[in-house]
Amino acid sequence: MRYILRKLGLLILTAWAAITLNFLLPRLMPGSPADAALAKLAQAGPVSPATRAAIEVQLGVPTGGIGSQYVQYLGNVVHLDFGVSYTFFPQSVSSLVTSALPWTLVMVGLVTILAFVIGTLVGVLAAWKRGTWLDTLPTLSGTFTSAFPYFWTALLLVFFLGYVLRWFPTSGAYGASASPNLSGTFLLDALYHAILPALTILITSLGGWILGMRNTMINTLGEDYVTFAEANGLRNRTVALRYAARNAILPSLTGFGLALGGVVGGSLLVERVFNYPGVGYLLYNAVTNQDYPLMQALFLMITISVLVANFIVDILYGFLDPRTRR
């Protein structure tokens, strides 16, 4: 329990730091976001000071000293109030983010867990059969595929499986005629649309898990207790899974938390290729339209999601390895 509380405290502290970073970023950068919005307007004609003031109020441009801005900002974050989107005016940033978040969370979350499980199992096998083709093949191809840029894998899949073979839809998260609901047909449709983006993330992230697990597993296999288990005449499978893999998975799990950021970053690019209506596609839209409030809220949401995922992994780790609980 104390372990969980300590980790929770760390989570809150880290989240606060991320929120503060998000507050400082735009203020450290040259020019104000409102200038960008006004510059767009100015292309149409001269902007009077009165119009400027009106727009600043409308866009929620902060006023006052940096201290009061910070307090106000913290309050807004707690209430999930991130202002109004420049691009999708007058929709609020929060409503845009809430409608995009589930797509990314479900798709990326499921694929990441799937990739971790498959990659770990293959890594165990590769380490156990060290030196045979069962080791060489996954290791070499894993090294190569983990160097693939996510968006490139996505483009290739769209081209070959989507455009040439026409097996899968190449764009969107559901058919053009459907509207999101929880019926069986819609869920099947959504699943069908999610296959290519999911496959992209799976192909590109699998290699990392395989290599990581293989390396720790090889170290574990050299431990005395594994030799002892073998000498006891236990079956190979028991030694590999119950003795070696069970201990080797711990460092791999730590890697899971850290690698998650990379996978999430990659999935943003994947969503752009597939026009998948998740967080990544929204972020892309925000960036191309210089929609700063939306951009910052998205960055914050992505960061907090990764922090929470890391927190969950930490808690899990505490259960799996009692030594960390102390």
Added chain:
Amino acid sequence: MTTQAMLPESTGSTPSTDPATVVPHLRGPASPWRVLTRAVATIWSNKKARLGLVVLGVFVLVAVFAPLIAPYGASVNGFGRNQPGSSAHWFGTTAAGEDVVSQVVFGARVSVLVGFIAGTLSTLVAVLVGLSWGYVRGPVADVINFIVNLFLVIPGLPLMIVVAAYLRNGGLPIIILVVVLTGWAWGARVLRSQTQSLRGRDFVTAAQFAGEGSWRIVFREILPNMTSLIAGSFFGAATAAILAEAGLSFLGVGDTTTVSWGSMLFWAQNSNAILTGQWVLLFAPGLCIALLATSLTLINFGVDGLSNPRLREGAGR
């Protein structure tokens, strides 16, 4: 172990961690050039790393001699649009009527340059932070610990996208800056744990009793023992930088007029190269990114042998 002083305390000679060489040079009679050739020879003796060195070498040569190799200029756009491969344009032309082969060749320059500069700068920061952090104790170490963990856990690409979006159209220097800003933490953590384990060794205690300053102990006594880790984090950071630059260019947050592999894919996607069936235009730039990144990963397999002769392949036979 009571003699540890806090860092940084000396303002004097900072040892040169020369960014131009992959391997921070060792002390002694060996010239930097000899150290470098010996390091390359060590890496060369590993089969995987040899393959990586060859591939990397090809890309570096292509990048350096791009104007000689490319049949046309990178942005020469007088040719027909969306043409399929032909004898004049092996890989066809882009939607703006540029030669794809020439663009791929010139694109190598950006990736090699970004990988090299951003990799070097990230490693430099990682070495400075990681080594001092591993050597100091007390609350300062805790604060650094928190900051490094923060940078490790914050997803890098979204942060890069946001920063790059604020610094609009900054071009390559901005991209490099952003990549370094988010890319140093991993190396710092690896180097720190090695520093911590070396801190207790006898030679460090001996140096402390000999009255050496902590700055000198860290960078002259401890650092040379971590050559392979530092080289390893250089190649790791360079790989990450190349992939990050490609990703940012693909999103169009960098300068889209710079011809790089990422921006080629940006334009290919935006001009619907898929619908015109130009798969080479999609295939070639990404394959180059993947090959270049793989070559760096492969070299890393041989780097372990740099400061530990026992890990050299074929050693001890």
